[in-house]
Amino acid sequence: MINDNRWGILYCPKHEMLGSPKRRWEKIEACLKSNGVEYDFVQSESSAGVDRLIKMMINNGYRTIVVVGGDSALNDAVNCLMQADRNDRERVALGVIPNGLMNDFAHFWGLREDDYDQIIKWLKDRRVRKIDLGCIRYANKHGEACRRYFLNCINIGLVATIMNLRRQTRHYSGSRTLSFIMSFILMIFQRLEYRMHVKINNDDLNRSIMTMCVGNATGYGQTPNAVPYNGLLDVSVVYHPGMTQLLEGIYLFVRGKFLNHKSVHPYRTRKVEVLEARKALVGIDGRLMRTPSGPFTITVEQEVINFLIPE
Template sequence: MAEVERWGILYCPKKGLGRHRQHWMRIQQELDSRGVLYDMVQSEAADSVERLMTMLIRNGYKTIIIVGGDSALNDAVNCLMREDEEVRNRISLGVIPNGLLNDFARFWGFTEREDAQSVEWLLKQRVRKVDLGCITFKDEEGHDTCLYFLNCVNMGLIADIMNLRRQARQMLGSVKLAFLSSLVVMIFHRHDYKMRIDINSEIIDRKVMTVCVGNALGYGQTPNAVPYSGMLDVSVVYNSSVKQLLNGLWLLVTGRLLNHRSVHPYRARKLNVDEAKKIRIGIDGRLWESPAESFSIHVLPEKINFLIPD
């Protein structure tokens, strides 16, 4: 095998879980056994990912691997998008799953328990240009601002549940227990949110339960979305009875959510959210701390070089 140029690796430990170092040791063993040249930096907190990503970019690494989940990838992408196009074009971004949520990695077939397979795929340096979603809004000072996402934007109940699931996973240390607790809350803590959305010249002006805008899987809510089509998939879910909700949960788990009668799917390049008061919004699994009440979401085709499997 030809020598691969030295990688910059950004390792993002899971928060609140023990034995996280063991996973890095297994990854390190796989890298060393294949003779991979790399330099590793470790994040101490979420706000350090962008600082370390910037350091790797400025030090000239052309392959940057994120050992983390959707939120860490999101931080890396938002950092990369602040660079000039010339800089972005010479950098390839890869992932080894190590997060509480690994949906974008799972879309490509990367799984947390298959580190050897992940390293083998990354070594082949197969690059694909992938789309990004972009949220544009005005900040408190009235300036136009952009936030980018690889996987999805969730608005409403699912953002609430994903936030709870993340907290439960940190406390319980179990994906299954966190998922079950989230389901219980979803049943007994249902809310409707008043929203006004303009999509494909159709105005949705009513209360909704949840909305997902997916560039990829969207945690099962946009199962047909692919991050290379130049389009976004949108699922709008209206309120339903407990029986219908339970049926919807089953369809979500089995990847058939779009078959539910309360789910209204769309495909668009852009949508405008003209009203979203008091609604929780998640971007790639992390809460948007100060969401705007009105914003637009559109797709940016082929913006990031991403390392994919064979």
């Protein structure tokens, strides 16, 4: 039986980041030792690996599981936890040491890259908060019912494409803001609007939409007022603006004032029904997913994950 104080640590190295993954782990390891943390360490470089190793940690009785990785690795971890028996899941507290290209969920809690010592001190304090997860339910191309959980957001349309471009441009720019700007420039060559039919609260939207973000948290700046503990989802729907408005939107996005743009229509809800999203890509926590076949529904599940937060 695993000691209740012993952590299970899953390291998801990002080779496209600046610096050596080995040196990054050595810095984290030194901070763990200096803080007297007992832990077991495993490494994964794929989504399937994260799933297998998280299951192993749950089955072996770890009460604290810490992911050293980004939003995608966290997404894999919570989806694995949601597959576990509820009693087993209740015994586990999930923590994160940000290490990926996209760490917006960690940033929501004030956790910053390279601040390893402070983060480990916070994790060691074991301040647990029950958090919400968003959930998309859809049918795959074989007609099978599927679901996928998310911590941060789902993007439908242009921004799903931009998030994919951002992953590529971040490799070359090394800067969060610069990668977004480069992605927005590249989007000139992308499709700019999609025919969608969406139901949100009492509104029935059946028209061309540029992009839509359904956020359980800040949604990479598109749902800046969303919090993962109120049982609600924030939604931003963006209609196709003119070129001048588009440039203004980029400026407001970078400044963190996205909702101030006249083409952005915000909602707060428990459920979003997408009856049609013709040819629109779908991104979940910054990673492209296979576009659902036909209609899909996005809901929120309240207080289902124990998450370790800072003071």
